Amino acid sequence: MAAIATLKDLYETLSPGLPGAGAAGLDRLRADGYARFLADGIPTPKVEGWKYTNLRDLAGVSLAPAQGTIDSAANTDLDLPSVAPGETHRLVFVDGVFNAALSAVGTLPAGVTLDSLRGLIESSPATAAEVLERFPAPKADTGLRVGPNPGRGQALGLVGLNGAFLAEGAVLTVGEGVTLAQPVEIVFIATAADGAWHPRLLIDVAAGATVTVAEHHVARGGGATFANIVSGVRVGEGAVLRHAKFQEEDDAALHLASVTATVAASGTYETFVLTTGGRLARTDVQVRLEGSGASTRVSGAYGVDGSRHADFTSLIDHVAANCTSREVVKGVIDGKGRAVFQGKIIVRPDAQKTDGHQLNRALLLSDTAEIDAKPELEIYADDVKCSHGATAGELDEEALFYLRARGIPADTARALLIAAFLDEVAEEIGDDRLRGYAIARIQDRIGRLTGITVDATDLAVEE
């Protein structure tokens, strides 16, 4: 494969210049990543988990990590997205490179650290390597099914690629029992017409701690950029992490993300993904509920038009008993847009009293819109409650006429119904700031899709 031959040169040229090069731990992590990429390559539709998402577009894209200028003063006027402007701790990356000038981390409570990965590596490569190894990695075999041809659920070449160039990223740790009131924001801004970045995002929430994290991927300028993000998440006993990703890159961008989370007893991991940008965007979420009473909410909203492609793939692995999972993914597909939903729930033999619920709904606005939905349940315990539902349909004609019969123009009526359809997903978000921002971004996207500004803000009806 051409990409691999090119990458060999790239890796050999670039790795000696990466921060912390020469430190044993980091060198090994990068070498492991490179080896994984060589072994698995870029996933093709032959791999089960990539059957519906073809990465042929990657062939024309440079995989080399972008070499931005650090602390570039030229970028200080960039418009930064925020779920709560002025009230968050933020790390900003411009074209994949940490930008200290745009970042702003306020006074953090004792026990909380928020660092750029580059900064961490530069101050102590050995510590950075230790931190990196603490976090869970995605699994290739995403089921327990055995047989003559079990196949591979995933290919981890992209995760390997991310590891080969480990340098950029963010590390958040929240110590035991600490509640961080202000959200943490990790902001990726694409300004260049192309370029690739492979950031690593790590979030460690210790027992009894609570934190909210917003992750933004936006374009200010931007173009056919390639973001290859790998995230590791640890939620400790009784800890709560509310995590939202707002993927709003340029319509030409490629965005591939892999999130792996483990949740200890009575811990809660909520993750919401908004996908409205990119010619191809995929988020792959693996959540392992490892301790009794752990819970997760995995939700997603997407909008694709033109010939854009959005993929939401998830694996919720009920390892321990008494765990709860709830997954709601809804999207709107117009033009020749295509969406993929793959949602697997595994209930392992010890995971009795599991409560698992999954819902996937797609709204098709054109005859050429397409959704591939693949819900999968693998249940090996006998005392469980699991359900899943999938629907794909058009806008409700009855509802449309009802709105029009009250004087609402047809295009506004359509925009209102689309907003209502997607806003329901936002109701899954537990944090008010994340939810409010999600609704605002959904409405903004619908506005650009339909040319209609929908103000579906609930009017207060107070005395």
Added chain:
Amino acid sequence: MLEIRNLHATVDGKEILKGINLTINPGEVHAIMGPNGSGKSTLSYVLSGRDGYEVTEGSVTFQGKDLLAMEAEERAAEGVFLAFQYPVEIPGVSNTTFLKTALNAVRKHKGLPELDAMQFLKLIRAKAKALNMNDDMIKRAVNVGFSGGEKKRNDILQMAMLEPSFAILDETDSGLDIDALKLVADGVNSLRSAERSMLVITHYQRLLSYIVPDHVHVLAYGKIVRSGGKELALELEAKGYAEFGSPEAA
């Protein structure tokens, strides 16, 4: 106000309306009664502009304008209102968002300034109170989880907000118990005025005891076969629709 001339309409190629003539003057309330399948609901949908109903012949003039040339939303903005036989549930769209959007679209069409949130809320609460609707019903998603009576009241609330000059009430009595019917009828009666006309479509005379019409018409197999005063409704109640024959006779 409204002039229907020789109106023919088909649904899926089948002729349902076969030459309707009807003139409604300002302030008048007309009732259309008829057996099931006579074309009552088709008439209401043709007048309100629903897709899927093809007018093959005839004309409808509303306040001097060609009603049939307008889209559904234009008709509503011009002052035509349809109270639905089955008001539609719209999950995710709150009553307030829905009505504010509708009212401001209609006001914009009329060249009136749009209402802001405060002005709108003040207005809707006053109108809702008169219909015995509480704040919770105003805030909830349109008709979601509403009882049959609540849905009809919600439709009448919309009518009170939009202040149409011509309202079509399509089987407004269906699915209502007597208390709900009285509430809805009171709401409708409070909206009667010298400038506002209504077309009340019903199968049963019962509704017309509460909303007393000026004229009653019998629609059978796509044509108005008899017209009279309010006493005609009582006669129909006693005798039924049998004398108006079968489809073959029409």
